[in-house]
Amino acid sequence: MRAVAAGAVTALVLLAGCTSSDDDPGTAPSTPPAEPAPTTPETSPPAPPPSTTQPPTTETPVRVDPDDVREATAMRAVRHLAGVVGPRPGTTPAYFEAADWVEKRLTELGWQVERQSFRVPGGFSHAGPTEGIPVDAGRSVNIIATRGDVVPGEPWLAVGAHLDTVPTSPGAEDNASGIGALLAVAEATAGRRTRLPVVLVAFGAEEPRGPSDDDHHYGSRAYVASLTVDQRQSLRGMVAMDRVGVGPVVPVGSVEEGDPLRAELLRAARRIGVPTVAESGQRSSDHWSFVRDGLPGVRLGSTPYAGYHSAQDLPSAVDPEQLERTARLVVAWLR
Numbered sequence: 071m072r073a074v075a076a077g078a079v080t081a082l083v084l085l086a087g088c089t090s091s092d093d094d095p096g097t098a099p100s101t102p103p104a105e106p107a108p109t110t111p112e113t114s115p116p117a118p119p120p121s122t123t124q125p126p127t128t129e130t131p132v133r134v135d136p137d138d139v140r141e142a143t144a145m146r147a148v149r150h151l152a153g154v155v156g157p158r159p160g161t162t163p164a165y166f167e168a169a170d171w172v173e174k175r176l177t178e179l180g181w182q183v184e185r186q187s188f189r190v191p192g193g194f195s196h197a198g199p200t201e202g203i204p205v206d207a208g209r210s211v212n213i214i215a216t217r218g219d220v221v222p223g224e225p226w227l228a229v230g231a232h233l234d235t236v237p238t239s240p241g242a243e244d245n246a247s248g249i250g251a252l253l254a255v256a257e258a259t260a261g262r263r264t265r266l267p268v269v270l271v272a273f274g275a276e277e278p279r280g281p282s283d284d285d286h287h288y289g290s291r292a293y294v295a296s297l298t299v300d301q302r303q304s305l306r307g308m309v310a311m312d313r314v315g316v317g318p319v320v321p322v323g324s325v326e327e328g329d330p331l332r333a334e335l336l337r338a339a340r341r342i343g344v345p346t347v348a349e350s351g352q353r354s355s356d357h358w359s360f361v362r363d364g365l366p367g368v369r370l371g372s373t374p375y376a377g378y379h380s381a382q383d384l385p386s387a388v389d390p391e392q393l394e395r396t397a398r399l400v401v402a403w404l405r
């Protein structure tokens with residue numbers, strides 16, 4: 071297909087080369103042309119009024135396309151967050167360094183970014199090899215990005231990923247992978263048209279600081295608590311990307327079996343040929359903060375891996391192709 075197009079271009083260039091000899095006085099054709107050169111007739115009809123031929127002054131942006139997802143954008147985030155910033159519990163200076171970096175990337179991509187600050191209690195890291203390590207109380211932030219198209223009371227969608235880690239893990243898969251996919255989605259949708267306005271959120275302090283259901287997901291709970299009645303009623307779906315760089319298929323997890331939002335995502339994946347596995351009983355990420363408050367939420371990711379919550383959670387654990395599959399699925403859902 072490419073070769074044919076290139077051949078056509080070459081032919082056009084050659085034709086153009088032939089006609090350009092008319093400009094050269096030294097190479098007049100030896101025989102007169104069979105037909106007179108076409109001239110613009112003076113009686114040509116006037117051009118139709120501009121309103122019917124020109125695009126409207128406010129051009130509709132091009133629709134988002136999963137093919138615009140770049141895995142390099144996602145992997146850059148994984149390498150930076152896990153390889154340069156390192157462990158970043160939600161109330162630490164390293165977390166704020168990571169938040170600054172993500173805010174800068176989103177701003178560069180053309181998104182409008184706001185910070186939402188919230189308080190996080192101290193506690194003890196709860197899951198995996200870092201269990202029992204103390205984590206300090208303090209403030210954390212959510213990084214919230216929009217394209218300026220969210221209208222109060224009108225339907226909207228949210229896509230999020232947590233940016234924090236447990237204390238001793240650099241968190242490549244958990245969850246620089248989700249942030250990387252979020253930035254790839256941000257890039258593919260910047261200045262483009264989605265079926266509804268989208269809000270992107272990098273959540274702070276997702277990781278557990280105790281055993282109960284109130285000891286984790288602090289950033290997403292603060293975000294949900296900040297939504298107005300109008301915003302709650304018009305939210306059509308929230309997708310959390312958490313551990314999305316391991317395995318050959320994308321887990322699509324809902325709290326309940328038969329969740330309509332999960333079905334939407336599974337359909338979007340089928341449309342673009344991304345392999346998925348449907349899961350239920352999934353409460354272990356930021357989508358749960360939405361669902362437990364009566365809002366629609368689903369999680370992508372969760373495939374088990376060796377480095378979970380350990381110092382071995384390094385960029386080499388993350389498969390760029392799985393990041394790409396996840397980000398493509400989200401863009402297909404937003405399309």
Ligand SMILES: [Zn+2]
Binds near residue numbers: 232244313
């Ligand atoms: Zn996580």
